[in-house]
Amino acid sequence: MSPVVVLVAPPGSGKSTIAALLAERLGVPHRDTDTDIEAGAGKPISDIFVDDGEPHFRALERAAIVAALEGSEVLSLGGGAILDPDTRADLAGHNVVFLDVSLGEAAKRVGLGVARPLLLGNVRTQLRNLMEARRPLYAEVAKLTVQTDERTPDEIAAEIVEHLG
Numbered sequence: 001m002s003p004v005v006v007l008v009a010p011p012g013s014g015k016s017t018i019a020a021l022l023a024e025r026l027g028v029p030h031r032d033t034d035t036d037i038e039a040g041a042g043k044p045i046s047d048i049f050v051d052d053g054e055p056h057f058r059a060l061e062r063a064a065i066v067a068a069l070e071g072s073e074v075l076s077l078g079g080g081a082i083l084d085p086d087t088r089a090d091l092a093g094h095n096v097v098f099l100d101v102s103l104g105e106a107a108k109r110v111g112l113g114v115a116r117p118l119l120l121g122n123v124r125t126q127l128r129n130l131m132e133a134r135r136p137l138y139a140e141v142a143k144l145t146v147q148t149d150e151r152t153p154d155e156i157a158a159e160i161v162e163h164l165g
C-alpha cells in the first residue's frame with residue numbers, strides 16, 4: 001500500500017488543511033503525522049519540544065513517517081519532515097506534492113501561536129530562514145508543485161485532484 005498523495009511544504013502552507021479537503025473529495029481517510037506523533041506521545045508537539053527536545057521529536061517524526069508510508073491515506077507531513085535524508089529517499093517512490101507559499105502569506109497564516117515551537121520569537125525571521133534552507137529539499141522530493149498564495153483551499157485541492165487523474 002501507498003498513500004494516495006503526500007503533502008510537503010513549510011509551516012503555514014496549508015498541508016493539514018488541504019490534505020483533509022483532498023481526503024474528503026477522494027473519499028479516503030486523512031492522516032497527518034503530527035497528529036500521530038501527538039497521539040503516541042500523549043501531548044502536543046509544543047510540549048514534546050520543551051520536555052524532550054527537537055532531536056527526540058525528529059525521531060518520533062521519522063517513525064511516524066515510516067508507518068504512514070505503509071498506509072493508503074491522504075498524508076500530510078510536518079514542515080521539517082524532509083530534513084531527514086532517509087525520509088527524502090523513502091518519498092522517492094510516492095506521489096509527493098509541494099504546496100508552495102510566499103513568506104508573507106505563510107507568516108500571516110501561522111500567526112503568533114505557540115503550536116509551532118520552531119517559529120517562536122520573530123516568526124517572520126524564523127520562517128524565512130527555514131524556508132530558504134528547505135526550499136531545495138521540498139523541490140527535490142516533489143513530483144508536483146502547487147502555488148497556494150491568493151488561492152482558497154478548495155481551489156488548491158481541486159487542482160491536485162485534477163493532477164491525480
Ligand SMILES: Nc1ncnc2c1ncn2[C@@H]1O[C@H](COP(=O)(O)OP(=O)(O)O)[C@@H](O)[C@H]1O
Nearest residue numbers: 010011012013014015016017109148151152153
Ligand atoms: N489557501 C489558504 N488560504 C488561506 N488560509 C489558508 C490556506 N490554507 C491554509 N490556510 C490556513 O492557514 C493556517 C495553517 O494551515 P495548516 O493546514 O495548519 O498548514 P500546515 O499544516 O502546512 O502548517 C490555518 O489556519 C488554515 O486555515
Ligand SMILES: O=C(O)C1=C[C@@H](OP(=O)(O)O)[C@@H](O)[C@H](O)C1
Nearest residue numbers: 010011012034078079080116117
Ligand atoms: O517545520 C517544522 O520543522 C515543523 C512543522 C510543524 O508542522 P506544520 O508544518 O504542519 O506546521 C511540526 O511538525 C513541528 O512544529 C515542526
Ligand SMILES: [Mg+2]
Nearest residue numbers: 015016034078
Ligand atoms: Mg500541519
